[in-house]
Amino acid sequence: GENVEQHPSTLSVQEGDSAVIKCTYSDSASNYFPWYKQELGKRPQLIIDIRSNVGEKKDQRIAVTLNKTAKHFSLHITETQPEDSAVYFCAATGSDDKLIFGTGTRLQVFP
Amino acid sequence: GAGVSQSPSNKVTEKGKDVELRCDPISGHTALYWYRQSLGQGLEFLIYFQGNSAPDKSGLPSDRFSAERTGGSVSTLTIQRTQQEDSAVYLCASSLRLRQETQYFGPGTRLLVL
Numbered sequence: 001g002e003n004v005e006q007h008p009s010t011l012s013v014q015e016g017d018s019a020v021i022k023c024t025y026s027d028s029a030s031n032y033f034p035w036y037k038q039e040l041g042k043r044p045q046l047i048i049d050i051r052s053n054v055g056e057k058k059d060q061r062i063a064v065t066l067n068k069t070a071k072h073f074s075l076h077i078t079e080t081q082p083e084d085s086a087v088y089f090c091a092a093t094g095s096d097d098k099l100i101f102g103t104g105t106r107l108q109v110f111p
Numbered sequence: 112g113a114g115v116s117q118s119p120s121n122k123v124t125e126k127g128k129d130v131e132l133r134c135d136p137i138s139g140h141t142a143l144y145w146y147r148q149s150l151g152q153g154l155e156f157l158i159y160f161q162g163n164s165a166p167d168k169s170g171l172p173s174d175r176f177s178a179e180r181t182g183g184s185v186s187t188l189t190i191q192r193t194q195q196e197d198s199a200v201y202l203c204a205s206s207l208r209l210r211q212e213t214q215y216f217g218p219g220t221r222l223l224v225l
Contacts, residue, residue, distance in 0.1 A: 001169075034213065043202065043216040044154070089153060098167065099144070099214060101154040 002027040002094030006102030013080050014110055021105045023090035024072040032093040033066060033073050038104075039086045047088075048075070080109045113137065115217035117203050123223045124193055132188045132220045136205030143186050144214060145178060146202045154202065160186065161208075193224045 003026040013019050025033075034049035050057045050064045050073065057064050061080075066073040073092075077084055090102040116135045124130050136143050145157040156170040160180040171177070175193075180186040190197055200219040206212035 043218050045216070046213050049213065096167070097161075098156055098159065098170075100156065101146075103153040 001096060002030060002092055002098065002100040004090060004092050004100050004102045006090050006105060008105060009103065010106045010108070012108045012110065015080060015082060017080055019077045019080050019084070019107055019109075021075045021088055021090070021107070022072060023074070023092075023102050024070075025092040025094075025100075026071070027092070027094040028068075028071065029095035030071075030092040032099075033064070034091050034099070035064060035075050036089045036091065036101075037086045038089065044089060077107075080107075082109050082111050085109045115203055115205050115215050117201075117217040117220050119220060120218065121221045121223075123225065125225055126195060127192055129189065129191045130193055130222065132190075132201050132203075132222070134186045134188070134203030134205075134217060136184065136186070136203070137215055138184075140205035140207055140215075141183065142206045142208060142212065143180060144204045144206075145186070145188050146204065147172075147199045148202055148219070149199045157188070157201075190222075193222075195224050198222055198224045 006023045031052035036044040037047045038044040048062050050066050061078045063076045087104045087106050089104050091099050118133045141162045144159040146154045158168050158178045160166045175191045178188045200221050202219045203217040204214040206214045
């Protein structure tokens with residue numbers, strides 16, 4: 001089955017800096033890669049997703065890139081703000097249709 | 112519109128007791144998922160349901176865990192003879208269909224086994 005690894009586990013940045021979170025996956029048949037944000041004590045919420053027929057997708061300050069050959073995808077947050085502080089999870093849908101999550105990255109943005 | 116709801120929001124039980132956790136998915140969503148999130152950890156897949164198909168139970172950690180989905184809507188996750196290591200937040204999510212769809216999460220049930 002699918003295995004997703006996520007790095008780093010924690011990330012601290014100064015407000016205004018960029019943050020990058022990286023994930024790798026094992027199932028070459030995976031074709032859907034969402035990113036979820038989970039604020040403390042709240043439910044995970046989708047912030048952006050990318051499908052295998054696209055290499056990059058942007059939504060304002062957030063972008064995701066996908067390299068299918070290397071089987072890795074990354075989340076980029078530019079001009080970080082304190083409200084970006086949360087745990088971010090990447091995920092991948094394998095050939096068995098299950099969404100497998102990474103272990104999460106705790107992002108702290110210091111004002 | 113109404114999102115995914117779960118009840119109870121918190122449950123404290125004694126070791127060895129059975130518990131039932133409920134999930135109400137978004138109306139019209141055919142796929143429903145259960146996850147477990149231990150403190151400070153990621154999301155562990157437990158089980159999913161898609162329409163009337165047999166559920167994928169491959170993530171259930173032991174035979175003490177079971178789930179059902181009645182009428183293609185509400186789902187109940189049952190944990191029998193609870194153990195302290197079962198303490199976690201149990202999250203339910205639903206999506207319109209199974210493949211490549213946004214999953215919408217409920218607020219979770221925080222289970223504490225004493």
